[in-house]
Amino acid sequence: MEANVTVNCVHPGIVRTRLTREREGLITDLVFFLASKLLKTIPQAAATTCYVATNPRLTKVSGKYFADCNETSPSKRASNLSEAAQLWTASEIMVSRDPKPILPAISA
Known part of the structure; x- marks a missing residue:
């Protein structure tokens, strides 16, 4: 279907x-x-x-x-696969039931 x-x-x-x-x-x-x-x-x-x-x-x-x-x-940055992977990881952490305190390390 x-x-x-x-x-x-x-x-x-x-x-x-x-x-x-x-x-x-x-x-x-x-x-x-x-x-x-x-x-x-x-x-x-x-x-x-x-x-x-x-x-x-x-x-x-x-x-x-x-x-x-x-x-x-x-934009070039919006098409960056590395940036996309970091955003995906950060999003998964933010919506998980057990968020890990590693967000600042991801945004560095």
Whole structure:
């Protein structure tokens, strides 16, 4: 029985949210004001996810990276197999029932 599952990665961009509401102040407000033209609204940020999830042309597309509703190449670091192995190991430790205190050694 085939599962008919695809797996892709999407980058929403830099999104204007209220995540910094606890840090509001002159400096934070100034930075966000200056960057406001670069920030996406939540619907704009969700557009790529919706596109990849629902576009019929992508039914058989898997293992790709999308940004701004376009397939693109991830950064060099994101394609580094050694970095991926370290991230996988760290993730396994974080979700295990018996986490081992070796995370700082992995991130070195």
